[in-house]
Amino acid sequence: MRRFVVIGQTATASGDFSLEDLPSTSGRLDVLLRCVRAALLVSHGLRRDTVVYLVLLGGPLAPRTVRVDGAIATYVRPDERSLAGLVRKVLATPRAGRDAGGPAFTPMPHGFAIAEGGLELVLPDLGSFTPYLLDENAPDIRAAPLALEDPVFFLGDHVGLDDATRARLASAGAVSLSVGPVSVHADDVVAIVANELDRRAPTVAL
Amino acid sequence: MRRFVVIGQTATASGDFSLEDLPSTSGRLDVLLRCVRAALLVSHGLRRDTVVYLVLLGGPLAPRTVRVDGAIATYVRPDERSLAGLVRKVLATPRAGRDAGGPAFTPMPHGFAIAEGGLELVLPDLGSFTPYLLDENAPDIRAAPLALEDPVFFLGDHVGLDDATRARLASAGAVSLSVGPVSVHADDVVAIVANELDRRAPTVAL
Numbered sequence: 001m002r003r004f005v006v007i008g009q010t011a012t013a014s015g016d017f018s019l020e021d022l023p024s025t026s027g028r029l030d031v032l033l034r035c036v037r038a039a040l041l042v043s044h045g046l047r048r049d050t051v052v053y054l055v056l057l058g059g060p061l062a063p064r065t066v067r068v069d070g071a072i073a074t075y076v077r078p079d080e081r082s083l084a085g086l087v088r089k090v091l092a093t094p095r096a097g098r099d100a101g102g103p104a105f106t107p108m109p110h111g112f113a114i115a116e117g118g119l120e121l122v123l124p125d126l127g128s129f130t131p132y133l134l135d136e137n138a139p140d141i142r143a144a145p146l147a148l149e150d151p152v153f154f155l156g157d158h159v160g161l162d163d164a165t166r167a168r169l170a171s172a173g174a175v176s177l178s179v180g181p182v183s184v185h186a187d188d189v190v191a192i193v194a195n196e197l198d199r200r201a202p203t204v205a206l
Numbered sequence: 207m208r209r210f211v212v213i214g215q216t217a218t219a220s221g222d223f224s225l226e227d228l229p230s231t232s233g234r235l236d237v238l239l240r241c242v243r244a245a246l247l248v249s250h251g252l253r254r255d256t257v258v259y260l261v262l263l264g265g266p267l268a269p270r271t272v273r274v275d276g277a278i279a280t281y282v283r284p285d286e287r288s289l290a291g292l293v294r295k296v297l298a299t300p301r302a303g304r305d306a307g308g309p310a311f312t313p314m315p316h317g318f319a320i321a322e323g324g325l326e327l328v329l330p331d332l333g334s335f336t337p338y339l340l341d342e343n344a345p346d347i348r349a350a351p352l353a354l355e356d357p358v359f360f361l362g363d364h365v366g367l368d369d370a371t372r373a374r375l376a377s378a379g380a381v382s383l384s385v386g387p388v389s390v391h392a393d394d395v396v397a398i399v400a401n402e403l404d405r406r407a408p409t410v411a412l
Contacts, residue, residue, distance in 0.1 A: 019226075020225075020226075020287070021287075022285055022287065023283070023284075023285050023288070030284070030285045031284075034284070037391070038391075038394060041391060042388055042389060042390050042391065043364070043389035043390060043391060044364075044389075077229070078229075078236070078237075078240070078391060079228055079229050079236045079286060080285060080286045080287070081226070081227075081228065081286070081287070082229070158249070158250075179401060180401050180404050180405055181404050181405065181408075182248055182400075182401075182404040182409055182411065183248060183249040183250075184248050184249060184397070184400075184401070185243075185247060185248065185249060185284060187397075188244060188397040188400075188401070191244075191390070191393075191394040191397045191398060192397060192398060192401050194388075194390075194394075195385060195386050195388075195390070195394070195398050198386050198387050198388040199386050199387065202387075203388055205388065
């Protein structure tokens with residue numbers, strides 16, 4: 001299974017943004033939505049072996065995390081507006097408390113789920129995993145060994161990652177990797193990583 | 207200079223599509239718009255050495271081609287709706303005849319230009335170039351020699367390329383290459399090719 005965790009420093013955790021002006025009203029949630037497309041969709045199919053987490057740290061309801069599980073996802077289309085509509089419905093659910101010890105993620109329609117917290121809820125949800133931090137100026141992913149069974153790739157949005165997140169991922173043993181000499185958009189990073197994985201192990205797309 | 211020519215079999219050549227439902231009303235112009243982002247935009251910058259052609263073969267005004275020149279482009283933002291708005295304005299200009307022997311492309315604001323035709327006008331506009339056809343099941347771009355001075359990458363949309371286009375590109379000497387074992391979306395193809403080029407020669411981004 002391949003997993004991507006995209007951390008949106010400003011992306012809104014509430015569903016009150018406008019589909020007519022996504023970048024300005026959603027704290028650049030559009031950046032994260034494009035990562036969902038790049039991670040899950042291939043030509044005429046959806047990667048059933050891929051899960052995406054969007055950690056939303058912007059707005060009054062933050063932190064919240066939306067999870068999209070390719071194994072059960074439906075209605076995931078490539079255009080931003082359609083993806084934004086799906087995520088908006090998920091975020092429109094009222095922020096809820098949860099039972100201590102219960103599952104952090106509440107299932108929603110179409111393979112989505114939501115949790116009322118950020119990275120501290122994502123890390124336990126991942127179970128067994130090998131963490132990689134996608135970062136500028138890090139060693140090249142092409143030359144790096146990759147754990148192909150359970151890799152999890154953490155990446156930031158247009159703002160990058162804050163020091164607390166970096167420290168948390170470092171203590172989880174994350175290996176820093178870059179996708180090349182030019183710093184590219186988060187969705188391009190995801191596309192390039194998925195391509196690197198495709199070259200090392202088959203994906204499951206239907 | 208790097209150039210991408212994206213051929214949209216159904217993408218509309220007229221500006222009467224809806225920004226509220228881009229995929230359904232534009233003949234999947236959204237696929238081509240995402241290629242513009244992937245080709246031109248990097249983190250906090252725009253590739254000044256990259257030009258994108260969108261060959262629009264759908265709708266009553268087809269064929270028309272929109273060119274975006276990174277060297278002079280302005281107001282190019284990553285979200286689909288913003289890109290769609292820019293292209294819609296370009297397409298809203300009435301279809302015009304042109305003087306025989308005059309330039310095929312009419313300059314428009316923000317680094318855009320439009321031509322009243324398809325590939326038959328793009329090929330002369332390219333001047334000197336080395337053509338590559340991005341295709342499934344072709345030899346891997348990673349292992350291929352690439353002309354780094356003047357490469358032009360031709361690719362199709364979600365429908366793929368028709369036989370006439372393939373024949374035309376073959377007669378222009380296009381070398382077929384793939385980006386890996388999985389058939390991915392056109393914008394991911396562009397991102398992966400740009401990454402391959404970044405590894406072989408520096409890009410100019412500002």
